[in-house]
Structures are given as C-alpha cells and as structure tokens.
Amino acid sequence: MTTTRKPGLSRRSTLALMGAGAATFAAPWVARADANILRIGMQSILSGPIALLGNSSRNALMMEQDRINAAGGFLGRQIEFLFRDSKGQPQESARIARELVNSSGCELLVDSEASSGAFAVQEVIRDLGNVVCIHTNSETSALTADPKIRAPTAFRVARQGVHDAVAGSIYLADFSKARKLNKWATCSPDYAYGRDTTAQYLQFLKQFNPDIEVVTDAWPKLGQPDFTEVITKLIQAKPQALFTLLYAGDLSAFVNQANVYALFSQMTVATPNVDYPVMAAIKNLPAGIQSATRYLETFPDTPANKEWGEAYHKRWNERPTTWSWQCTVAMQFYEAGIKKANTLEAKALSAALTGLKINTPFGADGTITMRDDHTTINYAIGWGQTTPKEPFMVDIKPADWGKIIELETEWKKQQKYI
Amino acid sequence: MDLTALGVCLTTSACVVTQATSGLIVGMLLFLVAAGVTLIFGVLKIVNFAHGTFYMLGGYVAYTTLNVTDSYALAVLSGTLATALFGVLFERFLISRVYGSNVLMQLLVCYAVVLIFDDVVKIVWGPEFHAMGMPPAFQVPPLFIAGGVVPPFYIALIGITALIAIVLSLGLSMTRIGKTVRAAAINPQMVSALGVNTTLLFAIVFAVGGGLAGLAGALAAPVRSLSPGMGFSVLIESFIVTVIGGMGSIAGALVAALLIGLVRGFGTIGFPQFTDGLIYIMMIIILLLRPQGLFGRRS
Numbered sequence: 001m002t003t004t005r006k007p008g009l010s011r012r013s014t015l016a017l018m019g020a021g022a023a024t025f026a027a028p029w030v031a032r033a034d035a036n037i038l039r040i041g042m043q044s045i046l047s048g049p050i051a052l053l054g055n056s057s058r059n060a061l062m063m064e065q066d067r068i069n070a071a072g073g074f075l076g077r078q079i080e081f082l083f084r085d086s087k088g089q090p091q092e093s094a095r096i097a098r099e100l101v102n103s104s105g106c107e108l109l110v111d112s113e114a115s116s117g118a119f120a121v122q123e124v125i126r127d128l129g130n131v132v133c134i135h136t137n138s139e140t141s142a143l144t145a146d147p148k149i150r151a152p153t154a155f156r157v158a159r160q161g162v163h164d165a166v167a168g169s170i171y172l173a174d175f176s177k178a179r180k181l182n183k184w185a186t187c188s189p190d191y192a193y194g195r196d197t198t199a200q201y202l203q204f205l206k207q208f209n210p211d212i213e214v215v216t217d218a219w220p221k222l223g224q225p226d227f228t229e230v231i232t233k234l235i236q237a238k239p240q241a242l243f244t245l246l247y248a249g250d251l252s253a254f255v256n257q258a259n260v261y262a263l264f265s266q267m268t269v270a271t272p273n274v275d276y277p278v279m280a281a282i283k284n285l286p287a288g289i290q291s292a293t294r295y296l297e298t299f300p301d302t303p304a305n306k307e308w309g310e311a312y313h314k315r316w317n318e319r320p321t322t323w324s325w326q327c328t329v330a331m332q333f334y335e336a337g338i339k340k341a342n343t344l345e346a347k348a349l350s351a352a353l354t355g356l357k358i359n360t361p362f363g364a365d366g367t368i369t370m371r372d373d374h375t376t377i378n379y380a381i382g383w384g385q386t387t388p389k390e391p392f393m394v395d396i397k398p399a400d401w402g403k404i405i406e407l408e409t410e411w412k413k414q415q416k417y418i
Numbered sequence: 419m420d421l422t423a424l425g426v427c428l429t430t431s432a433c434v435v436t437q438a439t440s441g442l443i444v445g446m447l448l449f450l451v452a453a454g455v456t457l458i459f460g461v462l463k464i465v466n467f468a469h470g471t472f473y474m475l476g477g478y479v480a481y482t483t484l485n486v487t488d489s490y491a492l493a494v495l496s497g498t499l500a501t502a503l504f505g506v507l508f509e510r511f512l513i514s515r516v517y518g519s520n521v522l523m524q525l526l527v528c529y530a531v532v533l534i535f536d537d538v539v540k541i542v543w544g545p546e547f548h549a550m551g552m553p554p555a556f557q558v559p560p561l562f563i564a565g566g567v568v569p570p571f572y573i574a575l576i577g578i579t580a581l582i583a584i585v586l587s588l589g590l591s592m593t594r595i596g597k598t599v600r601a602a603a604i605n606p607q608m609v610s611a612l613g614v615n616t617t618l619l620f621a622i623v624f625a626v627g628g629g630l631a632g633l634a635g636a637l638a639a640p641v642r643s644l645s646p647g648m649g650f651s652v653l654i655e656s657f658i659v660t661v662i663g664g665m666g667s668i669a670g671a672l673v674a675a676l677l678i679g680l681v682r683g684f685g686t687i688g689f690p691q692f693t694d695g696l697i698y699i700m701m702i703i704i705l706l707l708r709p710q711g712l713f714g715r716r717s
Contacts, residue, residue: 047536049645052546087647190691216423219691225642225651226447228572229686229693232440235567236433236687249547249643256549257641260569262560281549284557 038077038344041100043093043121044112044137044323046085049223049249052277053323057112057136058083059316060324064331074338082106086117088222093117097124101131107344109133110330112323115140115193116222119149126151132349134330137323139164140193141200144375145417153346155353156375157330157368159322161197164272164381165204166407167399168292171383172201172243172270173208175290181240181268182211187230187254188245190219197245204407205243215239220246220254227254231261239267247273255282264289272383276319279392289386291393294322299396300380304361325362329379332358333370364401377401424688435566437683443572445679446579450634451652452659452671453586454627460603460666461623464513465521467528469631469656470649471535472501476632477639477648478543481550484639490553494636501632502625509624514617532649539646547645556640575637582633583672586626590668599623603666658697662704664714673712 042061044054061081069078082104086092093113097120100106111121111133118138125133133154135143141162144150176182186202188194198217206212216237218230231254234242242263246254251273258264264286272292279285293299297309297319308328312320333353338344341352357369364380371377381404384396412418427433451473458466480497484490512531516523556571590596602609602619610616634652642648659678663670678697685693704712 047540047545047646049547049643049648051645055546217690218686221694223651225638225648226444228440228444229437229682232436232567232683233686233690236427236436249645252547252549253641253643256552256643259552260556260560260571260641261567265559277546281547284552 036077038074038079038108039104039106040079040081040108040110041084041097041104041106042081042110042112043084043086043096043100043117045088045114045117046083047087049253050088050114050247051249052281053114053137053248053275053321054085054112056277056318056321056324057327059312060320060327061110061112061331063312063315064328068331068335074335075342075344081110086113088114088116090116090120094120094124097121097133098128101128107131108334110327111135112137112327114138115143116191118143119192122149122151122154125154129153130346132334132344132346132353134333136326136330138193140196141411142192142196144373145412145415147373147417150374153350154374155333155350155370157333157370158326158376159379159381160375161193162200162408162411163377163404164292165197165200166404167381168270168272168383169201169204169208170399170403171397172290173205173212175270176205176209176212176241179268182209182213183215183238183240184212185216185218185234185237185239185242185267186214186244187218187220187234187242189222189247189250191222194219194222194245198243200411201243203411220250223250225253227257230254231258231263235261235263235266241268241270244269244271245273246271248275248278251278252282255285259284259286274386274393275321276392277321279386280319285386285388285392287385287387290383291386293380293382293384293393293396295320295325296382296391296393296396298391299382299393299398300361300364300366302361302366304366308361329358329360329362329368329376332360364398377405419689419692421688424684427684427687430565432565432567433687435564435568437687438680439566439568439572439576441679441681441683442576442676443679444682445676446576446583447634447638448652448655448659448678449672449675450579450582450637451631452656452663452675453583453668454630455656456660456663456666456668456671457599457630458623458627459660460668461599461606462517462620464517464524465657466513466627467525467653468508468531468535469627470651470653471532472504472628472631472649473635473652474539474644474646474649475504475535476501476635477550477642477644478539478548478635479632480636480639481543481548481644484550484553490555490640493550493639494633497636497639498629498633501635502629504632505624505626505628506621508628509621513624514620536646543644543646545646547643549643550639552640571640578637582630583668586630586668595619595622655697658701660711662701662711664711666715667711667713670711670713 044057046054084096115138118135135156139159139161141160144156186198188198220230270290274291275294297306336358337353341348353370360368364378368376368379381399382396384393455469476497479500480493483496484493516527560567560569659671659674663674681696685696
C-alpha cells in the first residue's frame with residue numbers, strides 16, 4: 001500500500017513556518033531585552049548544613065536587586081542575578097564561575113562561597129582577567145593579604161580572619177585575664193579558614209595574654225554529622241575555655257551534642273561565629289558563650305542598621321546573617337564603583353573600586369573602605385556574650401580599628417606579604 | 419600523633435569510660451544503618467547505594483512528627499514506619515526492575531533516587547539545616563561513671579539499638595520468616611522452588627532494612643543537624659562496616675560498627691588528624707587477612 005501526500009503545506013510545515021516567522025520578528029526584541037539586562041552571576045552553598053548562610057546571601061542580593069533596579073539599575077540597565085549552587089565543592093565553584101561568565105553572559109560576579117570555594121574562584125578570575133568579582137564570604141586572610149594570591153580584578157567584601165583575630169583576641173585576652181582562664185582548647189573545621197584563622201587567634205591571644213596555653217585541639221570535617229568523639233576528647237583535656245570556629249549547621253550540631261555532655265558547664269566557650277539564624281535554630285542555646293557580633297540589628301546601634309535588619313526580617317521571615325550584610329555591601333560597592341568608573345570594563349572598574357569609601361549602615365562609623373589590597377576595613381566588629389532569648393547577645397564591646405590595622409600590618413610582615 | 423595522650427587516656431578510668439561510651443554510641447547508630455545494607459545484600463545481592471536516603475528521610479519525618487505531636491517516641495516510630503514503607507515502595511517499583519541487571523544499572527537507579535529525594539527534601543523542608551532539639555525528658559545533666567561523662571540520652575540510644583540488635587538476631591535465627599530470609603540468602607532458587615512467596619519476602623527485607631536506617635536517622639535527630647544530602651556521610655561508613663563485617667552478616671556488621679566507633683573514640687585522642695585514616699587502614703588490614711570480612715563466608 002502506498003500513501004499519497006496531499007498537495008499544499010502540511011500541518012508540520014505550517015507550524016515550522018509560523019515558528020520561523022515568529023522567531024524572525026521577535027529576535028531583535030529578544031536581543032534588545034537581553035542586551036539591556038545586566039546579568040550578575042552569584043554562586044554559593046545553597047544546600048546542605050551551610051546552606052542557611054548561602055541562602056541568606058541570596059536573600060540579601062535579591063533585596064539589593066530590587067533596590068538597585070528601582071533606582072534605575074547600573075548604567076541605565078536593569079540588573080538580574082543568576083544564582084548557582086556549588087554545594088560547597090571547590091571544583092564546582094571553579095566550574096560555575098567559568099560557566100557564569102563564558103556561557104551565561106554574566107558581566108559581574110558575586111562570589112558568595114566559603115573559603116574552600118573562594119580560592120578556586122579566585123584563580124578563575126585571574127585566568128579570565130576580563131570580569132570583576134567580589135568575594136563576599138571568604139574570611140581567610142591570605143585570599144587578599146598574600147600578593148601572590150590576590151587577583152587584579154577580584155575584591156573581598158567580608159570580615160577577615162586576621163581582623164577578627166585581633167579584635168577577638170584583645171577581648172578574649174582581657175576576659176581570660178579577669179577570670180584566670182589560662183588552659184584553652186580549640187575545635188575548628190579542618191580546612192583553610194579553620195586552620196589559618198585559629199592560628200591567627202592563638203598567635204594574638206598568646207601575645208596579649210602570655211599565660212594562655214592550648215591543652216588540646218580538634219579538627220572535625222566540614223559537615224561532619226557526629227561530634228561525639230570530638231566533644232569527649234575536649235572534656236577529657238579539662239580546658240578552662242574552648243575556642244571554636246565551627247559555624248552554621250555544624251555549630252548547631254556541635255552545641256546540641258555538647259549540651260548532652262553538659263560541656264558548657266565545664267568550660268567557657270568562645271566563638272566569633274554565632275549568627276542570628278544559628279542562635280534561633282539551636283533549641284537550647286546556652287547563655288554566656290563569648291561571641292563576636294556577626295550581624296546584629298543592635299550593633300551598630302543606628303536607625304539605618306535597624307531599618308535594614310527589620311526590612312530583611314519582614315521580607316524573608318528570618319534574621320539576616322553576616323553573609324547577608326556582606327553581600328549587601330558588595331552591591332553598594334559595585335553601585336558606587338560603576339558610578340565612578342562609568343563602565344563595567346574590568347580594569348577601569350577595578351581601579352574605581354580600589355581605595356573607594358562608601359556610606360553604609362554596616363560600618364563602624366557609618367563608612368567602609370575598600371583598601372588598596374582589595375579588602376574591606378572599618379566594618380562593625382564587636383564582642384559580647386549570648387543570651388538564650390532575643391536580642392541573643394548583650395554587653396557588646398566594639399573593636400578598636402586602629403589596633404586592628406596596626407597588628408594586621410605586623411602580621412603581614414611576619415608572613416612576608418609586605 | 420599523640421601517643422602519650424592516648425597512653426594516659428587508656429590508663430585513666432574517666433577517659434576510658436567517656437571515650438568508650440562515645441565510641442559505642444557512634445558504633446551503634448552506624449550498626450542500625452549498616453544492618454539494613456548488609457541484610458539487603460545478604461538476601462538480594464544488591465548493594466543499596468540509596469540507603470543513606472532512608473536515614474535522611476527517617477530524620478526528617480521524625481522532626482516533623484515531633485513538631486506536630488511534641489512526642490519523641492511518636493517521632494521515632496513515625497520515622498521508622500515511614501522509611502519501612504518507603505523501602506517497600508522502593509523495592510517494588512524501582513529496584514525490583516533491575517534484579518539480575520549489572521551492578522552499574524543498579525547503581526544508576528539508586529543514585530537517581532538519592533538525587534531525587536535530596537531535592538524532594540529541599541522542596542518540602544527547605545535547603546537549610548534543621549535542629550530537632552533534645553526531648554525534654556533527656557534535658558538532664560550527664561551521669562558521671564568512674565569519673566567518665568555519660569549522657570543519659572546516649573545510654574537510652576545504646577539500650578534501644580542493643581535491643582534492636584538482639585531482636586534482629588533472634589528474629590533471623592528463631593522465627594520462620596527469619597529462617598526463610600537466611601535460606602533465601604544462601605539459595606534463593608531453592609526457597610522459591612519450595613513455594614515461598616519471594617516477592618513478599620524481598621519487600622519485607624527492604625522494609626526492615628529501610629526501617630532500621632530510618633530509625634537511626636530518627637534516633638540521632640535530636641543531636642545531629644538535618645540537611646539535604648545528610649545520608650551520604652553515613653552511607654560511606656556503613657559500607658565500610660558492611661565490608662569489614664562481611665557482606666551479608668548482621669553479627670559482622672555489629673562487631674565492625676563497634677570497632678569503628680571505638681577507633682573513632684580513642685583514635686581522636688592519639689591520632690587527632692588521622693582518625694578517618696585509621697578506619698581505612700583497619701579495613702585494609704582486615705581485608706588482607708580475611709578478604710571475606712570478619713564474619714563473611716568465602717564465595
């Protein structure tokens with residue numbers, strides 16, 4: 001049996017022609033729409049135990065996207081974020097950074113990875129050379145302090161380990177002297193941030209209180225589900241105080257498991273990493289943990305800071321984290337830098353960002369500066385102690401930025417960075 | 419490496435008690451997960467790479483039940499039953515379709531389930547971590563036994579898991595269904611030829627295996643963070659347990675899990691930066707001396 005084709009256009013051909021026609025007429029409009037949108041790539045840890053920090057970064061950036069677009073965008077172009085989840089895997093971080101620039105057409109990057117991913121992204125940015133990237137969350141000092149690692153078009157808008165270490169060590173040295181807490185233990189995540197920053201804290205802590213002695217240390221893996229053997233090891237060493245750099249879900253699990261062993265009644269605990277959502281998530285937050293202010297609506301105690309914190313809370317029904325304000329400041333730097341450079345071209349924009357000082361609610365005195373070594377200074381740092389209920393932290397003492405810069409310079413010389 | 423600290427610990431009753439109980443709790447929870455892996459392998463010769471998903475779902479279901487009912491007992495029960503049911507559905511609708519296929523096909527099916535349910539958890543419970551919090555009955559100070567610190571919650575967990583191990587062991591050796599399962603592990607064709615409903619038997623094996631992993635997830639939820647993908651971390655260690663104990667041996671899984679727990683407990687004192695390495699070295703040595711594992715049969 002044979003089939004005979006009817007004369008004229010088939011249904012398939014008609015549909016194909018209609019599609020081609022629509023594409024022909026729509027293409028210029030689509031192209032214009034794409035060209036008018038400024039795509040900004042953002043990558044972070046958006047799933048897993050650290051995801052609350054990654055998602056708090058995304059939340060803050062979405063607020064900034066709305067604010068900036070309402071004000072006319074960058075260079076007259078509306079901005080649009082492309083969010084990617086690296087799951088905290090450095091190889092994914094590097095791949096995503098390239099994909100965002102080379103395939104997805106992103107003209108700026110906000111790298112909201114933890115240090116493990118940020119170092120991988122840094123090398124991609126150096127290699128690409130044609131895009132500006134702001135790291136918003138890596139606190140490992142070497143990222144920008146080490147001239148061999150610093151990249152010409154990459155910047156850091158984040159707390160920095162050495163800054164925190166100086167501020168925290170001054171506070172903890174005074175605290176330990178007053179209470180005669182000389183036997184310390186440390187427990188920090190086993191990667192660059194945990195090891196480097198713990199070493200910095202200990203260096204300064206011993207400098208300010210030479211009586212301090214470390215009796216044991218523990219290095220659990222990032223995302224480790226069970227800290228039992230770590231906790232019992234710490235208890236066995238009978239320290240008077242524990243310093244930990246665990247954070248997010250790991251800190252929550254550690255506190256819950258440590259509560260079972262009544263660890264907090266056996267030693268004083270100090271950490272720079274108690275964020276709002278972590279405090280809220282820990283069902284039995286012990287009082288009296290000595291902690292840095294990651295983000296607090298009450299520090300700095302200004303109307304602008306409180307207003308931003310409340311706006312975030314209202315929109316997302318949760319409190320911001322330190323990663324949130326850092327992402328917000330990154331966008332404020334992009335806004336001011338692009339205005340100054342009047343271009344997105346990487347070299348010109350990098351030159352505009354270097355040395356730039358902006359007004360922001362998160363500055364110690366209402367301003368934050370992007371220093372010549374591509375890292376921010378003068379952001380609000382304070383130390384206080386936790387309470388189980390809101391405001392979660394009381395008796396906050398602000399850090400002395402003059403002292404921070406002085407000791408950071410000493411540290412850089414010791415490391416042969418300058 | 420700090421052999422002095424390890425020596426001091428081993429000669430101090432407080433340290434021995436504290437580290438041994440911490441090793442026991444790590445080992446017993448690991449045993450619950452690994453028992454399911456080894457049971458399923460023993461009967462069906464399938465390596466269930468999706469087993470961590472059962473552990474994760476058990477934790478999340480328990481978390482939701484506790485929020486709704488305020489009862490930890492109900493939370494644990496619901497986590498166990500939900501994952502047992504999930505085990506039956508997983509076996510009937512997915513894994514039974516690749517019985518007899520090559521191991522890569524089975525791996526692919528399991529891996530797909532892991533990825534799908536990690537995303538399901540993200541959609542239902544959100545991508546961020548959750549903390550269940552300690553049940554009020556266990557919010558009590560730890561006990562001090564011979565100078566060592568022993569939390570009552572962990573004593574309860576060790577008791578429950580030990581009871582499960584005994585019930586599982588007696589169930590397999592004394593009951594009709596247990597004997598049938600053991601027979602199916604040795605000669606499934608003969609069991610089938612004798613008229614045993616192997617379809618039902620395989621579903622039961624998956625229900626028990628999945629339920630045990632879910633029970634472990636639910637029991638551990640008060641002290642461990644819940645997050646998508648959390649099953650992966652326990653999966654690797656449960657495979658090590660299964661390999662060391664001998665593929666298919668419940669008693670082997672118990673001994674291997676306790677060994678790993680104790681190596682973790684004391685290794686962290688003497689080899690703080692090489693505790694994971696110790697476990698793998700132990701596995702290599704055991705496999706060199708007994709390639710079939712501690713309690714495995716030579717094939």
